[in-house]
Amino acid sequence: IKFSSPVTLILGENGCGKTTVVECLKYALTGECPPGSDRGKSFVHDPKIFGLNEVLAQIKMQVRDRRGAQVSICRTMKVSKKRNKMSFETMDSTINFLTGAGQSKREKQDSLSGRSVDIDVAISDFMGVSKAIINNVLFCHQEDSSWPLDESKKLKEKFDAIFGITEYNKALDKIIKLRKEAMEELKIKEANMKHVAYLKQEMEVKTLNLQKAQRKCDAIKAQCSECEEEMKPIEARLVEIRNVEFEIGKYQAQKVEMDTKHKNCKDQISTLTLKIKNPFRGTLDELDQEISNFDQRMQEMRQKRTEVEGDLSQIKRSSVAEQEKLGTQDRKHCLAKQRHQSELACRAQLLKRVKEFCRELHITIDCDLVEQPEKMGEVLQDIEAMIITKHCEITEIVEQNEKADRSRQVKIDELRIDLTKSEQSVTAQEKQRESSKRESETLGVEIKKIETSMQDLKKLEKEINEVNELYESANKSIDQQAIKDAIARKKASIAENQIQFKKLDEQLTFLGSMAKLVAECSLKQKELDKKNQEVHRVRSRHSDNFGKLFKEPITCNYRRSMQVVYEKLRREIQDLNEKANTQKLKEQSYEIKRKNLISDISRMEKELKDSEELIYQKCRSTPYDDLLERSKN
Template sequence: MSKIRKMSIQGVRSFGIEDKDNQVITFFDPLTVLVGPNGAGKTTIIECLKYATSGDMPPGSKGSSFVHDPKDAHETEVRAQIRLLFTDANGEKMSVQRAMSCTMKGKTYTFKSLEQVIVRMKDGKKMSLSSKCGEIDREMISALGVSKPVLNNVIFCHQEDSNWPLSEGKALKEKFDSIFAATKYIKALETMRQLRLKKGHTVRECQMELRYLKQNKEKAQQIRETVATKEAQLMSSKDSIQQIENQIDPLENRLNDIDMKLGKVMKFDNDIKALDSRKKQMEEDNKELEETMEQVFQGSDEQLLEIYQNHQRTVKEKERRLTDCQKELEKASRECQRLNRVKADLLMEQGRLQLEADRHTDNIKNRDNEVRSLSSYLEMEGYDRLPFSTLQLESFHRQVKQRLEQENQTASQVMADFQEKEQQKQQSIDEMRDKKTGLERTVELKRDLQGKKQQELRNFRTELQRLEGSSSRLQELESELSKAERELQSTVQNSNVEELKAEVVELQREKAELDRTQRHLDKEMETLNTHTTARTQMDMLTRDKTEKEEQVRKIKSRHNEDLVSLLGYFPNKRQLEDWIYAKSKEVNATRDRLAKLKHVREAAGAGSRNTEDFISCSKTVHK
C-alpha cells in the first residue's frame, strides 16, 4: 500500500518564496490532523497534495492565483516548488518534484509549468524520470495504485467540491462511474463480447474449412489410386510399343531397299525417255538441215578439218586486227578527250579575255566620251573626233592640269580679294551698325525728352488754366511755355529722322550688294569643284587603263608557255581562232574514223558467228 511521508512547499499561495520560507510537512501513520485558523494554509496543503499526485490545479484557479502573488513579493517573476516524498504500492521510496512560475507584466499574470521530475530508489540507486521524457501524471497514478478520480474526488477532495454526493443524479452517476471505473468495465464487457463474436466467426470458418479439407483429402486419395492404375497401364503400353517397334525395324529396312530400287528404276526410265526425245529431236534437226542445205559436202573429215582450221586462222587474224583497231580507237579517244579539255580551257580563257577586252573597250569609250565632254566644257579644241590617241590623252591631261592650276590660282586670288572686300564691308557694316545704334539711342533720348517737355507743356497749360486770374503768373508761364517750345523745335531739328532712315536704307543696299557678290563667288567655287571632280575621274580612268593593261600583260605572260608549246609561237586572236577551228576538224575526223572501226568490228563478229554455224552444220551432215 502506498503512503505519503513528507511534503515541502515554497512559493505557493501564502507560503513565501525565500529559502527560509520553505515549509516541510511530515505525515504520520495512521492519521494526520491539520489544525489552524482561517488563512493559515490548511486548504493549500490539500491543494499541494492534489497537484503533486495528480497534476490538477485547484477548482476555479487558473494557475496564477495558485502561485504566490508577485506583487506581494515585489518581484516580476515568482517561482514555486512542491516536493513530495512517498512510498509506492510496492513499498519502494519515491519522490516527485513539480515547479511552476508566475510572471507579471503590467496587470497581466502569466502562469507556466516548469520541469517536473520523479525519483525512484531501487536497489540503493536513484532513477529519475523527467517530464521531458515521460508523462509524470500517469507515472504517479501507477506508483500510488489509485485512480485519478479517487485522488481528486475522495482522498484530496477540495472543500469547494466536497458536496458532490448531494449533486444531481446525472452528475452523481458520472462521479461514481469515474470513481469505480464503471465505464471501463462496460467497455471491457463490450470488448469481450466483440471478441467472442469474432472468435465464433473464426471457429465457424475453421469448421467449414475443415469440411472442405476432408473432402479434398478423399478426392486426393481417389486421385492417387487412379494415378497408380494409370501408371500400371502406361507400363504395359510401353512394353507393347517396344515389341511393336522391334517388329517394325525389319519392315522399315526392307521398305527402304524397295524405295532405293524403285528410285533406280524411275531414273532409268527417265533416262530412256530423255534419250528417245533427244533422238527424235536430232532426227528432226537432221531433216531440217538436209532440206535447207543447198550442197552437201562430199569430202573427207580431214578436208573439212582443214577448211575449219583455215577459217579459224582467218577469224583470229580479223580478231587481231579488231584488237589493234580498238587500241587505236582508245588512243584516239584519249587524245580526243585531252584535246576537248584543252579546247574547253582555251574557250574559257578566250571568253574571259574577250570579256576583259570588251570591258577595256567600254572603259576606253567612256574615257573618250568624258574627255570630249570635258574638253567641250572647257572650250578646248582638237578633241572632237574619236578615238583619242595616247599623245592626245597626255596632251589633254597636261592642258587640264594647267587649266586647273590656273583656275586654282584665280580662285585663290578671287577668294583673297573676296575675303579682303568682305572684311572691309564687314568693318563698314560694323561702323554703320554702331552709328545706327548711337543714332537710335539719340532718337530714343530725344523722344523721351520730347515726351517730358510735352508733359511739362500740358502741365503748364493746366496750371495756366487754373491760374488765369494771376497775370504775373500767366506771363511767367507764357515765357516758360515759349522756352519749352523753342527747346522742342531745336530737339526736333537736331534729331532728323529722315536722314537716319536714308542711312539705314543705304546700309541695307550695300548689304544686298555684298550678298550678290558672295553668291557669285559661291557659283565660281562650285565650278572649280566640278573641274576638280572631272580631274579626279580622269585620274581614276587613267589608273584603270593602266591596271587593265597590266592584267592583259600578266595573262599573256601566264599563258605564253602553253600557247608556245602547242603552236610553236605566241599567236594573236585570229591565229588562235584558226588553230582551234583546225583542231575541231581533226577531232571530228577522228570520231568518224572511230565509228567506221566500230562498224568493221561488228561485221567481223557477225562473220565469225556465221562461220561457226557453218562448221557445226557441216559436222552434223557428215555424221
C-alpha cells in the first residue's frame, strides 16, 4: 500500500482489514500487538485453518525519518501450535537505511538488527517522536480511543508518558539533592573557617610568648658568658695543678717500671741460667740479630691472632644481627595479632555505641546489626537525619554562646599573659640560684681534691728517696760485668741457632714447592686424559652428523670448520628470510586487492538492489521484458 499526501482514505466493508492496516503500522513502529489479539495470537492467521503447526508473517514499511531520508522497517513474526497451545513470537526486527539515514550516528552502517540494538528505541529516535505519542495519538486503536475519558490517575500517567514529565521530575530531584549536598559542604567549610581563625589567634599568642622567651634566653646566655670569663683564670690554675700532678705520676710510674724491670731482669737471668744447656758462643751482634728475628716471628703470630679475633668478632656481630631480625619478626607477628583482636573489639564497641546512640536519639532498630551488617547503612542514614536536625539547634545555641565566650576569652588571655610573665621570671631566678649553688659545690670538691693530692705528693717523695737509696745499695752489691758477659754468650748461641733454623726453613720451603709442582703436574695429566676421552666419545657419537655436515673427514681444527659451515647455513637462512618477506609483501598486496574487489562487489550489489526496487516500483507486477517490448513498439 502506498500512502499519498496529504490524506489517504481507505474504504471497505466490515472485516475487510481496514483496522488491520493501522494495527500493522503501529506494530511496525512500536512492536506492540493490538488490543484484543490475545498477545498477538489472533493477529496472524490461525494455523488450525490450514492444518499447520506454525504460520509465519512479515510486515514491511518504508517511511521517511525526521531528516527526510528513506528508512525501511521489517518485522517477522511467528504463531506456532504446540500441544494444542498457541504461542506468538517476534522472530526478527531490522531497519535498512536506503538513502543514508542516520549514518553519522551509526558509523555508516547499512542496517540495524534487533539482536544488537533496541529497535523500538531506534525507530522513535529516527522518527523524532516518542513511543507514547505513536501509541496514544498517531496510531491510537479504536478500542483505546476513549482514553481521555479514563480515570484521573490513568489519564495523568498517559499525559506524563506523552510529555516526558518523569525525566523532568528526575532532573528536579537530582538538583534538590545536589543543593542539599552543597549546603552541607558549605556548613562544614564555615566550621573549618572558624576553627582556622581560632588556631590563628592561638598562633599569634604563642609567637608573642616565644619572642619574650627568646629575649630572656639571650639575657641568660649573656650572664653565662660573663660567668665563663670569670671561671677562666680558675680553670687555668686547675690545669697547671693537673699538669704538675700528671708529671709527678709519670715520674712515679717510670720509677715503678724501672724497679719491676730490674726485678724481672734478675728473675730472667736466674731462669735462663737454669734453662741454658748449651751456652751461646757467638758475638753480641749475632745474639741481637737472633733476638730480632725471634721478635719478628712473634709479631707475625700476634698479627695472625688479631686477624682471627677480628673474624670471630664479625661472626658474633652477624649472629647478633640475625637474632635482632628474628626478634623484630616475632614482634611484628604479635603486633598483627593484637591489631586483629583490637579491630574485632572495636567493631563490637562500635555496634554497641551505635545502639546506645540510637536509644539516646529515640531511633528504633528492628534487626540485629551483628547478624545483618548490611542494614547498618539504613540505621546510619536515620542517625544522620537526626544529627542534622540536632545540629541546626546546636548551631543557634553555639552562636549565642560564642559571643559570651569571646568576651571571656579576651579577659582570660590577658590574665594568662600576666601569669606567664610572672612564672617565667620566678623560674629564671630559681635556675640562677641553683646554678650558683652547683658551682660553689664543685669548687669545694676540687679544693678538697687538691689538698689530698698535695698530701699524697709528700708521701710519694719520701718513698722515692727510700727507693733511690735501695737502688744504689743494690747496684753496689751486683757484679754487672759478669752479667754482661753471660748475656753476650747467650746472644751468640741464639744467633747460631737462628742461622741453622733459617737453613732448615729454606730446605722445607723448597721441598714444599717441589711437592706442589708434582701434584699440579699429575692433575694436569688427569685433566688432559679426561679431555682426550671426551673428544673421542664425541667423535664416535656424532660421526654420522659430522659426515653429513663436512664432505671430507676432519682430523684437527674442528672449531674453524664448524664456523665455516655455520656461516654458510646463516647465509642460506638470510636468503630464505628475504624470499619469505617478499612473499609476505605480495600476499599483503593481493589481500588489499581482494578487499577492494569485495567492497566493489558489495557496492554493485547495493546498486543492483536499488535498481531492482526502482524497476519494481515502475513495473509493479508486469515483467521487465514485456515493458521493454511495449516501449519499443
